[in-house]
Amino acid sequence: MAALMSRVGKRLRRIMQRPGSVELSRYEALLPAVEKREPELEKLSDAELTEVAAKLREKSAFGDDELVEVCALGRESARRALGERAFDVQLLGTMGLLTGHVVQMETGEGKTLAGALAAAGYALQGKRVHVVTVNDYLARRDAEWMKPLYDLLGVGVGWVEPPRSRDERREAYGQEVTYGAVSEIGFDVLRDRLVSRAEELVQRDPEVAIVDEADSVLVDEARVPLVMAGSVDAAFADEEVANVVRRLRLGLHYETDSDGRNAWLTAAGASVVEKALGIEDLYGESADSGSARLAAVNVALHAHALLTRDVDYLVRDGKVQLINASRGRVAELQRWPDGLQAAVEAKEQLPATDRGEILDSITVQALLARYPQVAGMTGTAVAVAEQLREFYQLEVAVIPPNTPNIREDAEDRIFASPSHKLRAIVDEIREVHETGRPILVGTQDVAESEELAEKLAKADLECVVLNARNDAEEAAIIADAGTHGRVTVSTQMAGRGTDIRLGGADGSDRERVTELGGLHVIGTARYPSSRLDGQLRGRSGRQGDPGSAVFFASLNDDLVLSNAPDVPDGIEAADGTGEITDAAAHRQINHAQRVAEGVHLEIHRNTWRYTRLIEFQRAELLKHRDEVLRTGLAAEKMKEAAPEKYEELVEKVGDGAEQVCREIMLYHLDESWSEHLAFLTDVRESIHLRALARETPIDEFHRTAIPPFREIVPKIEKKSAETLTEAEITEDGIDFAASGVRRPNSTWTYLVHDNPFDSDFESTLRRVRSMMKRKKS
Missing domain, CATH: 3.90.1440.10 (SecA, preprotein cross-linking domain)
Incomplete structure (x- = not known):
């Protein structure tokens, strides 16, 4: 009874719990013990420190004592290897990651080190860890940067990136901690699903994923399919x-x-x-x-x-x-x-460009769902806490900043039209620029960034533009964005993961810029997500630095026109500047943003409803593929279906007969899955038409997709037996190409920028059904 009451209590607490409210008191209570270990660990040599870390590998379970030891060892190793003593808040982040949460840490608070300490902690538990980044550059940078830390703790580290060979990838995945961009790790999963020999696999079974910029990877890109294609012809x-x-x-x-x-x-x-x-x-x-x-x-x-x-x-x-x-x-x-x-x-x-036959695909969400344990870190997690809970069963732990944030966030300035808004932005830039403060302007897209740069040039205001056209210059532009008098106009490139230091890269002018008020951030419009707003604001006020931020908006911005076009009557500009001070205008902008976030969430839910069945079918077929790959199942099936031909094969190729059978069966398995994916794509694209007079689209999709899947394995075995029966066997084995067993002569990987399950499908269906009912009545 007590156990039942405990479960009920936990469930009630979970229901009533606000997003982002993971209790930190448990972790905070451990910090004094971590600090107490410092003097003892400082006396050890590097070799002795590594030995102490190795003793953690002998632990059968990780509790509070082990958390303390990981953090104490990590702090001392970071001090020696990197010249950085981890702050208490970084250790709180480490503990949050080690207990399976998404930790929210503000800009400049040291997420990279916290993530590395957590990865080492998981590795010392005997678990393989993938640190999932948003791009290849960060994967290599962070792995190389943190390697001395891992070496002191006796943990092996590697990374994967596009130029690496299969052998180099296998070596990287063989390390206890592997860094990689989410796309590159996903592409390696897809490549492994096409090998015909077990020794060609580069990855091992997934165990732990620590996701950097977790809101971006787990939410914004969750439904993005990664695709493996084989050559067909030009599109x-x-x-x-x-x-x-x-x-x-x-x-x-x-x-x-x-x-x-x-x-x-x-x-x-x-x-x-x-x-x-x-x-x-x-x-x-x-x-x-x-x-x-x-x-x-x-x-x-x-x-x-x-x-x-x-x-x-x-x-x-x-x-x-x-x-x-x-x-x-x-x-x-x-x-x-x-x-x-x-x-x-x-x-x-x-x-x-060349088009390809899709051999396999996997969404980012399904890729991360493969890991038994997932944790993450980002500067903006609370805004998507409900989605992280719904789709990944992850809770958010909000880590307080090491130094209080003193950035001044001004109220949005709203204008009647984009032209009024643009003039006001130019005036704002001129006014702040005259003080000498550095300015970062965040725009919506490439076209807007270039339009604003032209307006500033006409006003004799010099600026530097950073957008997708000159992304190669990103590091140099960001390095100088905090210098005295600098105006930087950027797309969202400067809104996430960038560290703008006051006074420039070397900080030589830091005092002067600090005294003037630090970096001033201007947003030219509210983004479709409040998290993107927060990321842009977060470029200013880093680690207690002074700074300020203000967003400009218009009731004719795309955000409003697309999501909340019915502006209430009576909202008018106060004077000839076109500026609107009516509180109703602010409510309208906020409402439009909430609608945009709601649309994105509904599309995510819709996509996952369909994708879950595909992922289940893929998982079932992959179990069968793995059995074919690692055992003699293919030879057994061929021997049963075509005994005479199989005996001929054994006579002529001996021990190689098993691999020949395996190659044939794996070819037909991969081909059958590719055909099934194409079939599901056709069903998906027409399901709203098929479902008009029947059940909901998702029910109809399941009804249509399941029977053909059940026929795949019998069809594979039948086709494999036919191929063996019809093949000409020589002393060299079988001519696979002549037997029709032809794999693509080239393959490539890419992501699909696609939204196949628009929420409009089901809303359209509801309207059509309603019309049909009215006609019948």
């Missing part, structure tokens, strides 16, 4: 269709919805397209209709109407390069689904 875009669509005009030939996610032809637009293409009826079903080209028209219209150059993508070095919306950077190795990618390339009159 095809209908050039004639692209030329026709290029001439269409918004409002006359096509319309878009308020949030810019859908576009459709008007009657006039359909007529123009039909005449230009010489077809009778674009939507007809007859042989001479244009239905065969309707898909090409729709995808070309999407590229033309909904994707904007210098906002959604750049054209650089003759290629279309996507821009990561939450970071403002070029999204390396990222592309849209092949049809849309080719349509954008046709729109920009560029040659189409």
Whole structure:
């Protein structure tokens, strides 16, 4: 009974618990014990310190005493190896990570060291740890930076990055702690799923993931699919269709919805397209209709109407390069689904890049779900605490800053129109610049950053621009962003993970800049997420530095027009400047941002509803693949299905017969999964139509997707037996290519910038069903 009451009590506390309210008192109570160990550990030699750390490996369980020892050893090792004595708040962060939480630590509070100490702590428990970063540069930088610390603690560390060979990757994953970008770790998972010999695997079973910038990886990029593709041919875009669509005009030939996610032809637009293409009826079903080209028209219209150059993508070095919306950077190795990618390339009159047959894919969320233990760190976790709890069962621990934050955050300044707002921003920059304070201006996209730079140039205000076009210069630009009199205009590139030091990289002018008030941050509009606002503000006021931040906004900003366009009557500018001081305007901006966050959350939920079934099916088939890869199952099945042919194979190739059977069966398994993925994609894209008169889309998706999956393993065995039966066996074995066992001659990996499960699907269905019911009644 007592146990039941305890469980009920815990559940009630969990229900009533506010996001980000993990109790820190347990960890704070351990800090005196950590400090007490310092004098003892200082007397040890490096070798003795390593020996003491090794004794932790003998512990069968990790409790408070072990947490104290990890933190004490980590603090002393960091002091010796890095010249840094970990603050108490960094040790609190370490304990939070070691107990499986997402820790929120403010900018400049030392998340990298806290993460390294936690990774070492997990390693000393005998667990393999992957420290998951947002890009390859950070993976290498942090691994090399923290290596002396790991060496003192007797923990092996490595990292993976794109140029590394398979052997180098295997060695890196063989270390106790491995750093890697989330995409690179995911791509290695996909590559391992295609090997035909167990010794070719580079990864081992996942155990612990510590995720840097956890809100970005676990929430913003959770639904991004990582893809492994095999060569097919060049993608095809209908050039004639692209030329026709290029001439269409918004409002006359096509319309878009308020949030810019859908576009459709008007009657006039359909007529123009039909005449230009010489077809009778674009939507007809007859042989001479244009239905065969309707898909090409729709995808070309999407590229033309909904994707904007210098906002959604750049054209650089003759290629279309996507821009990561939450970071403002070029999204390396990222592309849209092949049809849309080719349509954008046709729109920009560029040659189409190769398309590939998708061999396998995995979403970032599914990738992280593979780890039995996940922890994370970021500067903005509380805002997504509910999502972290819902999707990952993770709680947030808010770590207090080492030094109180004295940054002054001004109330938003709101204007009637973007033009009024832009003039006010230029005036603000001029006024602050005259004091000599450094200024960082955060813009929404590349186009806006360049427009603002032009306005500042006309006002004789010199600035440095940082955006996806000149990302190679990022380090140098950020290093000088805190110098006296510097004005830096940036996209979200400067909003996350950057450390702007007052007085410049060497801090030579720090005192003067500090006395003037530190870095002044200006946001040119509120972002679709309050976390991005917070990240930008967080560039100022680092570790107790002075600073200030203010956001400018307009009731005609994209955020408002897309998410809360119905502005209440009576909100008017107070004077000729166009500035609005009415509290209702502030409420409208905040409401628009909450709607945008809600839409993102619903899309995330919708995506995961569909993806969970796919991931379950993938996991089941991977168990079977692993058995085929590591055992003699393939040979057993072939012997049962084609005994005479199998005996002939054994006679001619001897011990190599088992590997031949394995190669055949793995080929058919991988091919069957690729075909099943393509089938699921088709189902996914048409499920809203199939479900109109029946159940909900997700139920219909499950009903359609499950029966074909159950047929995969029997089909694999049948096809494998047929291949062996029909193959010509020689002393050298089987000519796989002649037998149809042909794997792609080249493979590549990329991320798909895709939102296949738009929440509009189900809302549209509800409206259609409602209309149908009214007609029937």
